[in-house]
Amino acid sequence: MARVATSVAVVAVVALAAALTGCASAASTLNDATGQGLAAVQTAALVVEQELDDRTFPTTATATLGDARRELVAASTAASETDVTASSDAELREAVLEALDEGLRAVNDARDAMAGLGSLEATLPSLEQAAEQLEDLEAQASTAAQTAAASTAGAGAEPSAGAEVGRA
Amino acid sequence: MKKLFAVALGILTAIGGFVDIGDLVTNAVVGSRFGLGLAWVVLVGVVGICVYAQMSGRVAAVSGRATFEIIRERLGPRAGLANLAASFLINLLTVTAEIGGVALALQLATSVDPMWWIPVAAFGVWIVIWRARFDLLENVTGLLGLTLIVFAVALFMLSPDWGSLADQALRPGPPADEPVATYWFYAIALFGAAMTPYEVFFFSSGAIEEKWTEKDLAKSRLNVLVGFPLGGLLSIAIAGCAAVVLLPASIDVTSLSQVVLPVAEAGGKVALSFAIVGILAATFGAALETTLSSGYTLAQYFGWSWGKFRRPARAARFHLAMIVCILVAVAILATGVDPILVTEYSVVFSAVALPLTYLPILIIANDREYMGDKVNGRGMNLVGTIYLVIILVAATAAIPLLIVTGAGA
Numbered sequence: 001m002a003r004v005a006t007s008v009a010v011v012a013v014v015a016l017a018a019a020l021t022g023c024a025s026a027a028s029t030l031n032d033a034t035g036q037g038l039a040a041v042q043t044a045a046l047v048v049e050q051e052l053d054d055r056t057f058p059t060t061a062t063a064t065l066g067d068a069r070r071e072l073v074a075a076s077t078a079a080s081e082t083d084v085t086a087s088s089d090a091e092l093r094e095a096v097l098e099a100l101d102e103g104l105r106a107v108n109d110a111r112d113a114m115a116g117l118g119s120l121e122a123t124l125p126s127l128e129q130a131a132e133q134l135e136d137l138e139a140q141a142s143t144a145a146q147t148a149a150a151s152t153a154g155a156g157a158e159p160s161a162g163a164e165v166g167r168a
Numbered sequence: 169m170k171k172l173f174a175v176a177l178g179i180l181t182a183i184g185g186f187v188d189i190g191d192l193v194t195n196a197v198v199g200s201r202f203g204l205g206l207a208w209v210v211l212v213g214v215v216g217i218c219v220y221a222q223m224s225g226r227v228a229a230v231s232g233r234a235t236f237e238i239i240r241e242r243l244g245p246r247a248g249l250a251n252l253a254a255s256f257l258i259n260l261l262t263v264t265a266e267i268g269g270v271a272l273a274l275q276l277a278t279s280v281d282p283m284w285w286i287p288v289a290a291f292g293v294w295i296v297i298w299r300a301r302f303d304l305l306e307n308v309t310g311l312l313g314l315t316l317i318v319f320a321v322a323l324f325m326l327s328p329d330w331g332s333l334a335d336q337a338l339r340p341g342p343p344a345d346e347p348v349a350t351y352w353f354y355a356i357a358l359f360g361a362a363m364t365p366y367e368v369f370f371f372s373s374g375a376i377e378e379k380w381t382e383k384d385l386a387k388s389r390l391n392v393l394v395g396f397p398l399g400g401l402l403s404i405a406i407a408g409c410a411a412v413v414l415l416p417a418s419i420d421v422t423s424l425s426q427v428v429l430p431v432a433e434a435g436g437k438v439a440l441s442f443a444i445v446g447i448l449a450a451t452f453g454a455a456l457e458t459t460l461s462s463g464y465t466l467a468q469y470f471g472w473s474w475g476k477f478r479r480p481a482r483a484a485r486f487h488l489a490m491i492v493c494i495l496v497a498v499a500i501l502a503t504g505v506d507p508i509l510v511t512e513y514s515v516v517f518s519a520v521a522l523p524l525t526y527l528p529i530l531i532i533a534n535d536r537e538y539m540g541d542k543v544n545g546r547g548m549n550l551v552g553t554i555y556l557v558i559i560l561v562a563a564t565a566a567i568p569l570l571i572v573t574g575a576g577a
Contacts (some may be wrong), residue, residue, distance in 0.1 A: 043426055046429055
């Protein structure tokens with residue numbers, strides 16, 4: 001009997017967790033991807049500044065830029081694999097993908113500059129611009145995610161209200 | 169004078185040896201997301217590891233037996249085996265994380281892809297375990313690990329707003345943009361990083377390796393009670409550096425290269441050199457300790473001949489087990505899995521497995537048959553019981569929080 005109760009409890013916890021993790025809205029996923037991309041671009045900008053000021057080793061800067069690129073690729077993949085059901089989410093996804101792409105290009109330019117191709121200093125404005133864009137988009141995505149979460153919670157509490165929102 | 173030197177060396181190696189890849193990564197992640205809002209967990213974890221290590225060291229010194237010998241004897245072969253399986257698997261995960269950490273540290277110094285460094289790191293760990301004396305491997309890595317003090321120096325050099333840092337530390341709680349579940353998930357991760365079970369396997373087995381007796385108890389108590397708290401301060405300094413430099417720039421830590429950014433920001437190349445040497449020593453030292461702990465746990469449970477004080481030929485299964493562990497760790501890392509991800513999981517599962525070894529040690533530390541008049545006093549039992557509750561709560565909550573938060577995403 002105790003075993004059955006334990007099994008039921010485990011299944012319930014796993015189901016609840018699966019429900020909680022699986023119900024992330026498109027805006028929430030895009031918010032996470034934007035945050036991940038912003039962190040990577042800001043990291044790249046910081047290490048480029050350090051390299052320009054001779055405060056870090058080229059090997060460390062190169063490794064850091066490689067890590068930033070990996071994070072941007074992961075963020076880009078997550079954003080591009082996000083399913084949307086509203087046109088506003090689709091627009092947000094496009095904007096996020098563009099900004100991540102810009103950040104990725106800037107980080108790649110910085111990596112190239114570390115290898116002697118081009119100027120490292122010239123990459124700093126691109127990195128800062130990409131960071132600004134991602135910051136704006138993160139704010140947008142965060143607001144959209146909060147709205148989506150609020151409407152989901154409202155739908156959970158009062159199904160009819162959700163239906164009204166859906167009809168509207 | 170010789171005794172004083174030995175005590176000082178013990179304390180210094182305890183400080184330098186306290187921080188490993190789990191502490192480095194988790195503290196930096198937490199600092200970059202919550203500031204010093206989880207510093208209290210480091211304090212709780214440090215007191216916990218002091219209680220745990222002090223009890224297991226005393227048990228080893230008085231009874232002459234290490235943790236897993238006693239666990240098997242006390243719990244019986246079946247329960248002991250289940251305990252061994254869980255503890256061994258967590259330890260193996262930690263070996264993997266530490267070897268990956270060595271490779272990442274070498275990448276920072278050379279920019280060569282860590283995949284190339286993994287076999288080199290693994291070979292280095294094996295050859296040192298095979299050839300070096302126990303005290304040598306413990307002291308050299310522990311002393312070199314002291315260079316991580318550069319994180320504390322960097323924190324001062326960054327001239328932070330101390331009032332704001334103190335406010336974060338004294339008013340714990342999640343920031344507005346972080347869910348409560350994520351906050352508690354990282355609290356458990358930080359607790360697991362501070363109270364990693366391997367530290368205790370290594371500490372108690374080291375007591376046998378170094379032939380401790382009751383006379384050495386005072387020295388061991390000093391090592392633990394002074395060395396570990398100072399190591400904990402280092403952990404808080406790592407979180408503080410991340411809170412000052414990375415948090416305002418919205419940089420969530422996901423790689424080791426980000427952990428050293430504040431140090432370079434504060435002290436340039438000189439400070440960065442110290443940080444890289446420190447990380448290399450800390451991860452390499454922890455890789456040695458975790459690998460040895462894998463051998464210790466298996467050999468102690470199955471009754472094999474073990475110990476660095478024996479020639480490898482006289483402890484063949486002990487050494488073979490460690491070689492297999494290193495190879496398995498290399499195989500896991502060769503799949504391309506991110507060592508930082510392995511680290512994050514290893515600290516959480518450390519918290520999950522903690523009661524399995526903590527509880528038997530607490531019971532034996534109260535058993536007069538083993539301990540004679542060196543059983544726990546009332547105060548120690550009170551603290552030990554409070555920690556048992558904390559450990560059980562953390563172990564129970566860890567996996568649900570891991571799932572609900574998507575591993576703290």
